[in-house]
Amino acid sequence: MKKNDIYEVEITGMTHEAMGVGKVNGMAVFVQGAIEGEKVVAKIIKVAKNYAVARVEEWIIKSPERREPFCQAYKRCGGCSLQHMTYDMQLKFKHKVVTDNLERIGGFRGIHINPVIGMDNPMNYRNKAQYPIGTGDEGPIAGFYARRSHTIIDSETCGIQHTGSEKVKNTVMDIIRKLNIPVYNEKTGEGILRHIITRVSYSTGDIMVILVVTKERVPNLNKLIQMVTDKISEVKSIVLNINRRRDNIILGDIVKTVYGSGTLIDRLGHLTFHISPLSFYQVNPVQTVILYEKALKFAGLTGNETVFDLYCGIGTISLFLAEKAEKVIGVEVIPEAVESANKNAKLNNISNAKFYCGAAEEVVPRLYDEGIKADVVVVDPPRKGCDSTLLETMVKMQPKRIVYVSCNPSTLARDLKYLAANGYNLREVQPVDLFPWTEHVECVTLMSRA
Numbered sequence: 001m002k003k004n005d006i007y008e009v010e011i012t013g014m015t016h017e018a019m020g021v022g023k024v025n026g027m028a029v030f031v032q033g034a035i036e037g038e039k040v041v042a043k044i045i046k047v048a049k050n051y052a053v054a055r056v057e058e059w060i061i062k063s064p065e066r067r068e069p070f071c072q073a074y075k076r077c078g079g080c081s082l083q084h085m086t087y088d089m090q091l092k093f094k095h096k097v098v099t100d101n102l103e104r105i106g107g108f109r110g111i112h113i114n115p116v117i118g119m120d121n122p123m124n125y126r127n128k129a130q131y132p133i134g135t136g137d138e139g140p141i142a143g144f145y146a147r148r149s150h151t152i153i154d155s156e157t158c159g160i161q162h163t164g165s166e167k168v169k170n171t172v173m174d175i176i177r178k179l180n181i182p183v184y185n186e187k188t189g190e191g192i193l194r195h196i197i198t199r200v201s202y203s204t205g206d207i208m209v210i211l212v213v214t215k216e217r218v219p220n221l222n223k224l225i226q227m228v229t230d231k232i233s234e235v236k237s238i239v240l241n242i243n244r245r246r247d248n249i250i251l252g253d254i255v256k257t258v259y260g261s262g263t264l265i266d267r268l269g270h271l272t273f274h275i276s277p278l279s280f281y282q283v284n285p286v287q288t289v290i291l292y293e294k295a296l297k298f299a300g301l302t303g304n305e306t307v308f309d310l311y312c313g314i315g316t317i318s319l320f321l322a323e324k325a326e327k328v329i330g331v332e333v334i335p336e337a338v339e340s341a342n343k344n345a346k347l348n349n350i351s352n353a354k355f356y357c358g359a360a361e362e363v364v365p366r367l368y369d370e371g372i373k374a375d376v377v378v379v380d381p382p383r384k385g386c387d388s389t390l391l392e393t394m395v396k397m398q399p400k401r402i403v404y405v406s407c408n409p410s411t412l413a414r415d416l417k418y419l420a421a422n423g424y425n426l427r428e429v430q431p432v433d434l435f436p437w438t439e440h441v442e443c444v445t446l447m448s449r450a
């Protein structure tokens, strides 16, 4: 088999990145954009030792689950990967991804995994947008990175973002073109404006704008602020994030508020949260409430428990738990997030939540040595999952229940396997669709002592 060869391929499965999988002469072929059940004519674009990658040239049999992508930029943009599938099929696909991971990596056999909870209206759900800025043929452009690249796609609208974010991006770009504010050049490191980031409060409609810049002194900044806030009254805060780095990390460490309070207030369920510019906050508020309610249910609190909420961010899950527990201890590594968590406890008149700043794998062993133990532990780590020291300490601590919230089914499966080998039984797995049209899936799982 070689590049540019053409084959008929029956698609019998899907990879976790949503590529169709078939076989040609016994070799696995991954076909971009093909769906399980389809038969296609495919052109080989890459041949590796044990597999090949191909692109669809023509469909012989189309899946009834195929739909027209709603976005013009779908093929090029690196944001969405499931727009060619019906929403129903996306949910089934995600269910399979979770099942495969738990079976293959976790070693769990024949377990029941609840159907993925989808959205009634899976459009415009994101409360945070990050638009890289660059220079196109006709001047400054902003949009999204193309798949696996740093080429900027200059898109006017994005169907998964809040319409307010799109409006801010387009307005800011018009203004910087008018005012000639220099745009950053990734290759030379010259220029000033690197990214426009928006965070939207779905409960109030307020918008916080973060301008990532190479230096504090942005020419015509006051005019820019005036024009943006005149045009879009929802913009209640503008902050600068200074990033002088030459790598591809988006954010720098320094934040300077140049308009408004520099924070955003949002409500999730009946709780109010104060969000600082750099803190983690779930991007899909509608589904987040469902996720947190499941986590709370899995925690099974009666009011007498000490609960640890590890990787707690700005204390969102902690405060949901605090109302039903005797006390909650939150642990989070980013100081600004811990500061917000403390403010959020006050804001909601919650006095039984205490937050520690530090790595969970350092703080929890220390608390354990001091004799502070949890009856229930909730973890919500980043994609890489929990640190092994933390898992070991959890096992020593022997909480009754462990609720694991995860945005990565493979590290979830790895960590649950360790807990299962150390006396915990997997009781329930609930995937929630926090990221419609993308291959990502969130899960909340319950383990309890055997």
Ligand code: SAH
Residues within 6 Å of the ligand: 280, 281, 282, 310, 311, 312, 313, 314, 315, 316, 317, 331, 332, 333, 334, 337, 358, 359, 360, 361, 380, 381, 382
């Ligand atoms: N539970 C929160 C945040 C989850 S995101 C929510 O639902 O909003 C994961 C969080 O873990 C981030 O806030 C990140 O800053 C934090 N984090 C990353 N590594 C950590 C570590 N080793 N110890 C504690 N917190 C960590």
